[in-house]
Amino acid sequence: MGRTVITITQQLTETEGLLSPFRRTLRRSDQYAFDGLFASARRHIAAIGQAESLLPFESALLAMLLEQAKEIAVLRQELEQLRTKSRVERVET
Amino acid sequence: MNEQTGWLLDVYADAEDGLVLWLFTEDNQRLRLRMNFPVTFYAAGEFGLLRQAWIYLKDKDVKLERITRRDLFLGERDVMAVTLSHPSLLPALFADLSRQFPSLDYYDADIPLSLRFIAQTNAHLLGKCRVTLDGEMVQTIQPLDSPWEVEPAPIPLRILTLSPDVNPAIYKPKYLHVQYKQTKYRLSLESTRAFLISLKSDIQRFDPDLILTDYGDTWLFPQLEAWAKECGIEFNPNRDESKEVLKRRADSYFAYGQVVYRGAQAYLFGRWHIDRHNAMSWGEYGLEGAMEQARVTGLGVQEMARKSPGAGITAMQMLTALRNGIMVPVQKQQVEGTKTLIELIRADHGGLIYQPLIGVHGHVAQIDFSSMYPAIIVKHNISPETVGLAEAPDGLIPKTLRPLVEKRLALKNLLVELDPRDCRAETLKARAAALKWLLVVCFGYLGYKNARFGKIESHEAVTAVSRELMLQAKEVAEDLGFTVLHMYVDCLFVQQAGFERPADFTPLMEAIVTKTGIPIALEGVFKWVAFLSSKRDKRVPVPNQYFGAFLDGSLKYRGIELRRRDTTTWVRKIQLAALNILTQADSSEELVDYVPAIMAYIEHKKRDLQAGRVPVEELIVRQKLSRVLDGYKSPSPAARAARQLQAIGREIAPGQSIEFLFTRDGVHAWELGEPLDVRRLDIQRYCTLLDRAMRTVLDPCEALHTPMQALL
Amino acid sequence: MDILPVLKTGKLIVLYTPHAACEESMSLIAELGLRAPVTILDGGNRYKPYQVAMLIRRKTVEVNTVANRLCSRRAFTCYEMNTLLGTTPSASHPHVILDLLHTFCDDHVPAHEVRRLLDSCLKQIERLQLSAPVVVTLAPPLVPERDFLLELVCQKADEVLVKEEPAPQIIQPALF
Numbered sequence: 001m002g003r004t005v006i007t008i009t010q011q012l013t014e015t016e017g018l019l020s021p022f023r024r025t026l027r028r029s030d031q032y033a034f035d036g037l038f039a040s041a042r043r044h045i046a047a048i049g050q051a052e053s054l055l056p057f058e059s060a061l062l063a064m065l066l067e068q069a070k071e072i073a074v075l076r077q078e079l080e081q082l083r084t085k086s087r088v089e090r091v092e093t
Numbered sequence: 094m095n096e097q098t099g100w101l102l103d104v105y106a107d108a109e110d111g112l113v114l115w116l117f118t119e120d121n122q123r124l125r126l127r128m129n130f131p132v133t134f135y136a137a138g139e140f141g142l143l144r145q146a147w148i149y150l151k152d153k154d155v156k157l158e159r160i161t162r163r164d165l166f167l168g169e170r171d172v173m174a175v176t177l178s179h180p181s182l183l184p185a186l187f188a189d190l191s192r193q194f195p196s197l198d199y200y201d202a203d204i205p206l207s208l209r210f211i212a213q214t215n216a217h218l219l220g221k222c223r224v225t226l227d228g229e230m231v232q233t234i235q236p237l238d239s240p241w242e243v244e245p246a247p248i249p250l251r252i253l254t255l256s257p258d259v260n261p262a263i264y265k266p267k268y269l270h271v272q273y274k275q276t277k278y279r280l281s282l283e284s285t286r287a288f289l290i291s292l293k294s295d296i297q298r299f300d301p302d303l304i305l306t307d308y309g310d311t312w313l314f315p316q317l318e319a320w321a322k323e324c325g326i327e328f329n330p331n332r333d334e335s336k337e338v339l340k341r342r343a344d345s346y347f348a349y350g351q352v353v354y355r356g357a358q359a360y361l362f363g364r365w366h367i368d369r370h371n372a373m374s375w376g377e378y379g380l381e382g383a384m385e386q387a388r389v390t391g392l393g394v395q396e397m398a399r400k401s402p403g404a405g406i407t408a409m410q411m412l413t414a415l416r417n418g419i420m421v422p423v424q425k426q427q428v429e430g431t432k433t434l435i436e437l438i439r440a441d442h443g444g445l446i447y448q449p450l451i452g453v454h455g456h457v458a459q460i461d462f463s464s465m466y467p468a469i470i471v472k473h474n475i476s477p478e479t480v481g482l483a484e485a486p487d488g489l490i491p492k493t494l495r496p497l498v499e500k501r502l503a504l505k506n507l508l509v510e511l512d513p514r515d516c517r518a519e520t521l522k523a524r525a526a527a528l529k530w531l532l533v534v535c536f537g538y539l540g541y542k543n544a545r546f547g548k549i550e551s552h553e554a555v556t557a558v559s560r561e562l563m564l565q566a567k568e569v570a571e572d573l574g575f576t577v578l579h580m581y582v583d584c585l586f587v588q589q590a591g592f593e594r595p596a597d598f599t600p601l602m603e604a605i606v607t608k609t610g611i612p613i614a615l616e617g618v619f620k621w622v623a624f625l626s627s628k629r630d631k632r633v634p635v636p637n638q639y640f641g642a643f644l645d646g647s648l649k650y651r652g653i654e655l656r657r658r659d660t661t662t663w664v665r666k667i668q669l670a671a672l673n674i675l676t677q678a679d680s681s682e683e684l685v686d687y688v689p690a691i692m693a694y695i696e697h698k699k700r701d702l703q704a705g706r707v708p709v710e711e712l713i714v715r716q717k718l719s720r721v722l723d724g725y726k727s728p729s730p731a732a733r734a735a736r737q738l739q740a741i742g743r744e745i746a747p748g749q750s751i752e753f754l755f756t757r758d759g760v761h762a763w764e765l766g767e768p769l770d771v772r773r774l775d776i777q778r779y780c781t782l783l784d785r786a787m788r789t790v791l792d793p794c795e796a797l798h799t800p801m802q803a804l805l
Numbered sequence: 806m807d808i809l810p811v812l813k814t815g816k817l818i819v820l821y822t823p824h825a826a827c828e829e830s831m832s833l834i835a836e837l838g839l840r841a842p843v844t845i846l847d848g849g850n851r852y853k854p855y856q857v858a859m860l861i862r863r864k865t866v867e868v869n870t871v872a873n874r875l876c877s878r879r880a881f882t883c884y885e886m887n888t889l890l891g892t893t894p895s896a897s898h899p900h901v902i903l904d905l906l907h908t909f910c911d912d913h914v915p916a917h918e919v920r921r922l923l924d925s926c927l928k929q930i931e932r933l934q935l936s937a938p939v940v941v942t943l944a945p946p947l948v949p950e951r952d953f954l955l956e957l958v959c960q961k962a963d964e965v966l967v968k969e970e971p972a973p974q975i976i977q978p979a980l981f
Contacts (some may be wrong), residue, residue: 004439004850004879011855038631046447046580050560052439054858054868197919428888429879433873434854542881549879 008049008056012041040067056068095226096122098237101218102302103393104207106181111149112210113333114231115363116224117248117302125333125363126224127762128231132180132209134187134202135162135172135420137149138192143173146194150175153186164200165478165489165546166427172200172420180206191423193373204411208391212415219248219388219418240388241496241648243503244517248384253301257282261312263766267611269313269321275646292317293328302364302538303380303394304330310399312620314338314359332363335374345746354748358399364385365395372398374530382527389497389528402530406493406538409531410546413493422545427477429549444582445563448634449624453681454578457588457641458598459616459649460605462562463505464498464529465583466536468611469558471495477539477548489546494535501528502612559583562609579624585617594618594644617630619645621681623793625653628785631792640790654786658750661782667698668786675794684794695787699780705771712779713752713763720747730755734762741765755779808833811964812899812938817930819962823970825851825944833940834901838871842898845877848886849904851876851942855889861931882907887922890929893937895916902930902941906954910947923954927961 006014014084016023016038023034043047044063099118107113112130117123134145150157154177161169177183177192187202207218214234216222221237238245257266268279269288273295280291296304306313314330318338321328330338339360356371367383369375374382375398384399390397390405391412397405404756414421461469469475469480476488504525511518539545540552559582567577572588579586592598595618602613622641627633638652648669654660655668671691678684702708716731722745725732734753736746743764745751752763755775808829809816817848820826837843845852847848852969855864861871874901893900906927933939941962946952959965 003441003443004847004852005438005854008444016656035272035630036632042633043448046445049442050564052435054435054438054855054872055862056855195918423883426884426888427884428892431876431878434857434867434875434877437852437877438854542885803970 008045009042011056012038012045012048012060013061037064040064043067094202094232096219096223098223098224099124100221101216103363103365104210104218104712105393106179106206107335108179109183110177112206113362114210116222117330121249122240123300123302123332123363125229126226126231127229129178130180130206130210130213130310131176131178132183132185133176135174135200136190137164137170137172137200139199142194142197146190146197147173147491147594150190151345154178154182155186161707162200163419164422164426165414168418169223180209187504198426199423201415202423202681204415204421205392205396207393208408208412210414211391212412218391218393219384219387221246226299241500243500243507244521245388247520250302251299252303252380254298254305255309255313256307256456257312260514261308262536263764264534266312271295273301286324286326289317289320289324289328291324293326296330300332303610304361304364304366305380306366306368308370309366310358310371311343311356311368315340315357317513327553330364330366331361336362343746345748354746354750355399357505360395365393367398369397373507373528377530378523378526380524385524385527386531389500390531402534403538403541406535407544409493410489410496410538410544413489414546417489417492417600419489425543425545425547427548440550440557442553442560443556445560445580445584446636447577447580448636449579449586449639451632451634452556453623453684454588454619455621455681456593457578457586457622458592458595458601459584459586459617459619460566461584461614461616462566462597462609463612464501464532465559465562465611466555467494467498467532469555469562470536470539472500472610473554475539475544475551475554475558477551478552480548480554490535490539490551494532497528497532499537501525501532504528504531504638505614505753518573562611565608566613573601573604575601576757579636579639586622617647617649619643619649619685620679622649627787637788640672642678646676647695648672648676649661653789659716661712661714661715661779663698663707663779664783664786667695667783668790670694670792671787675790688791688794690785691791695783702779703776707773709754709769709771712754712774713753714755715750717750718745718747730760734760737762738764806855808940808966809836811966812940813881814937815934816938816963817934817942817961819959819965820940820968821944821959822942822944822968823945825849826942826968827851827853830901830903830942831856832860834875835864837899837901839864840877840959841876842876842896844893844896844898844900845875846886846889846893846900846902846905846944847879848878848902848978849907849944850879851903852879865950870960879909879941883911883919883922885931887925890926890933893929893933896931896937897936899937900933900939903937903959904944905941906914906943909954912948912952914952917953921952925959927957930961 026034030051041060041063042065048056048059048063053059097116097118099116100113102117103115105113107127110127112128114126114128115123116126123295136143147157151654158174158176160174162172164170177186183202187199191199202506203660211217214385215238216234216236220240223235223237225232254271256270258268258270258279260267266282269292270275280288282288301542304554311734315429317328339362343357345354358371359366367380383394386397386402386405387394390408392405392408393399400720411421471491471494474485474488474491476490479485479488499701504521508518508521508525529654531589536552536555539555540546540549547654563580563585566585567580568576570585575587575589577585578588587601595615597614597619602615605613607765618645619641622639623669624637625638627635635652640648640650650656650672653668655665671694673685674691677686678687714730716729718731719736722732722735728736730753731751734751737747753760754763754769756773757775761769762775809818820829822829830851831853834843834845836924838861848958856911857875858872861868865871868948880889909923930941931937935951941958943955943958
């Protein structure tokens with residue numbers, strides 16, 4: 001009602017569309033990872049919207065980095081757990 | 094001098110009697126009373142033009158005056174006041190004057206008469222009042238109650254129900270079923286003459302206050318008129334026999350972002366006619382709801398039953414304006430103020446919509462702000478004329494909404510206390526729902542292009558405040574150790590280990606109310622709730638699709654096939670049954686245990702379909718036509734079905750819902766009337782539809798619910 | 806469509822394309838914004854702020870500075886369009902009116918009324934032209950009964966730039 005500016009969701013889809021020549025050239029497996037980047041951005045549409053930037057893609061890139069940072073943190077934790085477990089096993093044998 | 098006490102049922106203009114009102118007296122009479130009721134409208138604008146208009150009106154039977162009156166945005170304005178002694182003359186005179194002088198600004202020229210009456214007398218529709226009479230002429234009116242009373246005394250209406258034995262759009266009815274109180278019978282339509290005479294005498298005998306029909310607007314009343322002419326019988330279903338039935342044409346119009354189709358309408362005088370098939374939200378709140386809306390808006394019951402709640406909100410705003418000496422413009426003059434690029438991006442937002450954490454979650458509380466937007470409008474005094482001003486007086490819109498918000502809250506609180514078996518529960522629920530709808534649309538009307546007092550900045554101000562309040566609520570929740578799983582405009586889904594019963598969430602709710610100042614309520618605690626992902630990419634969350642089971646085992650779902658209007662009854666039933674199987678699970682971990690049972694159930698249902706055991710009615714797909722039939726480049730299934738109907742002579746308009754079945758060679762429009770050979774059904778397609786709906790339910794149960802995994 | 810060369814104070818330029826010169830007008834607004842303030846009146850929901858911002862970014866890092874020069878208002882009915890024009894002060898910077906006729910195709914407003922409002926709009930545009938260049942974009946009217954409005958606007962233009970929809974390609978099916 002009265003809204004005329006496109007939503008962040010639509011803007012992100014448009015940007016994705018502009019990048020389709022880039023995506024197309026990638027290998028299929030890389031395309032899946034590429035889509036994953038946009039999926040991570042889409043987890044934070046509310047935050048991108050609230051940032052009220054003239055160039056929302058910059059905020060979307062930040063969201064992608066955020067998700068990667070979380071992924072790294074989880075991987076670190078799992079790695080640490082594995083290390084601890086194997087240390088314990090070595091001590092026990 | 095005579096005195097009467099009773100309920101005000103109806104108010105309308107009459108060419109001879111000025112204003113007519115119908116009173117349902119305490120001693121069970123229905124009195125037709127009248128009042129002298131002069132009406133005034135105003136014109137303003139360029140002085141030379143006004144002078145010409147004055148000269149033009151001099152020899153018409155009106156009183157002219159130069160005065161100043163208040164425009165909501167422009168302040169005090171010099172206007173020409175035109176007063177007519179008979180309200181029924183106003184529409185024609187205004188049409189003529191505005192045709193001659195189109196560039197003048199006009200005010201108070203198209204206000205429904207009932208609103209003027211209410212503003213002047215303070216009596217309200219369906220309200221009790223005491224009148225002193227001189228014969229039929231009303232001398233004084235004294236209101237005895239207020240439209241804001243939570244439980245007004247019920248009005249013992251006489252209701253006559255008429256419905257044909259079949260849908261007249263598809264088949265030719267043979268009988269008209271009649272019901273009055275406990276009496277039920279049917280009238281044969283074979284001999285129209287005999288039928289008309291019977292119906293006429295029945296209506297006279299029962300003297301109903303309300304004639305409730307099926308297809309009355311689109312079939313019965315037009316048909317009665319035609320038959321009466323054919324047979325040469327006088328047939329007037331009005332209680333006021335000096336008037337004819339008021340007919341309105343069918344119409345397609347654009348509202349709420351889509352095309353809406355409204356069938357033809359038939360209005361009565363002195364009694365009401367409501368067509369259950371042409372009433373906007375009849376299913377939701379029925380007669381009690383329509384009456385409640387008439388009570389608080391000031392528009393007649395017949396109008397409110399058919400019109401969108403937007404008309405009701407507009408009427409309420411007009412009434413507030415009339416009561417506060419503000420003129421109601423015919424055409425709004427206020428436009429948007431200038432915005433820079435940044436200001437435009439900042440302002441043009443809706444409510445805060447989060448992206449939920451995909452998967453199934455256990456022990457989740459859903460907390461809703463109560464009537465958030467209206468509550469914000471009232472608390473923060475957001476009104477088109479006050480927006481942007483620091484110390485503004487009580488705005489028009491907050492003034493209009495305050496009693497509505499308070500009454501709805503009072504009704505909700507009453508319902509919470511009430512035993513669900515209490516006979517008042519149904520009525521109160523219907524009233525609360527009717528008021529809810531008025532509140533839901535009032536926000537839209539703040540910025541709506543045709544709203545008399547609309548200004549887009551006020552609309553934008555409300556959403557800005559709502560986003561801020563949602564963020565405050567989130568912060569309060571997180572400070573208290575909760576995870577906010579999801580937020581959607583006015584509700585939050587929160588979770589914390591060890592918090593499982595409703596009482597556990599009370600401190601959180603109190604903290605949110607303290608911080609935001611807006612009332613909040615616990616919708617419920619879910620044993621488990623599944624937030625769904627996009628069908629296109631499983632890693633992408635969807636904000637408004639979920640399903641879950643509350644602690645008491647009841648289901649809640651949004652956005653899934655079950656809720657969508659175009660889903661077939663067959664798929665809907667099966668999806669609901671599958672969800673009901675899942676409600677037995679007491680935790681998110683247990684859900685996967687019920688998957689085999691659901692799979693078996695689906696196979697069973699598919700076998701039913703293949704064996705022809707599914708009633709064809711359950712396979713009907715319902716889709717709206719979004720545009721005129723010729724406007725389709727490649728026709729949708731609905732368009733193809735509509736073309737089939739067009740070929741047999743049916744009129745099709747955009748916004749209409751078309752019902753059809755999927756066949757091996759395309760579609761088969763349901764209203765073609767001819768029975769379909771079930772072997773032609775496209776079994777495969779229906780199975781695919783079922784599979785899709787089942788994936789919605791089963792995927793969350795089968796998926797691992799670690800959010801991190803979803804990234805890969 | 807090379808619009809900049811024909812823009813001059815005192816001139817009314819009309820751009821007529823199937824989508825009211827959507828792309829071209831956003832480029833134009835961005836280009837103009839790099840040099841001076843621009844007033845934008847949007848009559849058909851054609852203004853695309855994010856697209857304009859991206860176009861500005863391609864030319865300068867000072868996106869905010871340029872963006873602050875672009876001032877817009879929106880009209881949702883033909884009455885509002887008329888009021889917008891009537892309340893736009895004359896200025897020495899360009900005015901861009903997007904999809905002027907979109908709201909004039911509402912069939913709830915009778916033809917004579919639409920005509921009256923458009924005449925009033927055109928008078929205001931004449932006023933604005935006196936101190937700055939004015940660009941109006943138009944799209945084919947949604948209903949053929951309102952075609953006459955196009956004529957009325959184009960008559961007042963000093964220059965009308967047209968881009969037609971490319972004809973749909975008829976692909977010959979292979980014979981073998």
